Amino acid sequence: MAVETSLLSSCARAATAAEARFRIDRPIRPARAARIIALDERAAGIARRAAAVEWASAQFLVCEGVAGGGAIGDFLLRGIEGEPVVLEQTLAGADVVVMLATDDRGAGCAYALGKACWERGIMTAGLVLSDESGADQAVAALRPHARVLLPTADETDLTELLAALRA
Numbered sequence: 720m721a722v723e724t725s726l727l728s729s730c731a732r733a734a735t736a737a738e739a740r741f742r743i744d745r746p747i748r749p750a751r752a753a754r755i756i757a758l759d760e761r762a763a764g765i766a767r768r769a770a771a772v773e774w775a776s777a778q779f780l781v782c783e784g785v786a787g788g789g790a791i792g793d794f795l796l797r798g799i800e801g802e803p804v805v806l807e808q809t810l811a812g813a814d815v816v817v818m819l820a821t822d823d824r825g826a827g828c829a830y831a832l833g834k835a836c837w838e839r840g841i842m843t844a845g846l847v848l849s850d851e852s853g854a855d856q857a858v859a860a861l862r863p864h865a866r867v868l869l870p871t872a873d874e875t876d877l878t879e880l881l882a883a884l885r886a
Contacts, residue, residue, distance in 0.1 A: 751814045753777040753886035755877070756796070756832060758818055758825025758857065763799075765848065765874045766819055770799050772878060777886040780804055782828035794831070810835065815842045815884060818865070819877060820857035821849050829857055833864025842866055848874055 755770075755777060757763040763781045770779040779799040796804040810816070816836050818829050829845070836843045845861035845868045847854050861868055869876060 751776070751884040751886050752812050753815050753817060753881060753884055754809055754813045755779045755817045755819060755881070755886075756828075757781045758820040758828050759822050760824075761821040762819040762825065762848070765821070765877060767799055768874070769877050769881065774881060774886050777881055778809065780809065782825060782832065785827050785831045794828070794835075806832075806835065810839055810841060813841050815844065815886075817844045817846060817877070817880065817884075818861060819846050819848070820854050820861070821847070822853050823856035826856040826860040829860040830863070833861060837864045844880065845869065846871065846877055846880065848872065848876075 753774075753776065755766055757766040757780070766779045766781070770777075781797045781799065783795040783797060785793050785795070794806040796806055796809070798804050813836075816832065818825075818832060820826075820829060833843050833845075843861075843865045845858075845865035847858055847861070847868070847870045849857075849870070850872070858868070858870065869880070
């Protein structure tokens with residue numbers, strides 16, 4: 720026996736003209752000012768391809784090394800186009816730093832960057848695109864500081880991660 724009711728469910732009410740006035744009709748602002756830092760040359764190529772997509776506030780960088788003891792002024796950073804970048808200025812407006820590695824050459828950068836972000840309360844994520852044994856040191860360097868550590872073989876995971884972060 721079917722029971723009829725005149726009460727609308729919350730989903731049905733949300734579809735009515737009376738409820739439409741409460742809908743947000745503007746795009747949601749990006750939630751994250753992301754800095755994507757490639758830790759090696761192959762990772763830089765992947766970052767360049769991801770940078771070709773239009774992002775709201777993402778900045779793409781390449782870490783070419785750490786001179787000295789890993790202090791904030793010791794980083795050798797470049798923008799994706801090759802211009803020198805000062806890490807202190809880059810981190811000043813960052814909400815999240817995504818470090819991208821494909822091999823172990825950037826392990827020193829990974830650890831020092833992770834520590835610099837941790838000291839400033841900036842969330843970090845590590846994306847390691849490698850075969851089973853190609854980036855063990857990079858993973859070990861990322862592990863202490865990365866709140867998210869994603870080992871993968873698919874470079875599209877970077878764009879998926881950035882889309883999820885609304886970068």
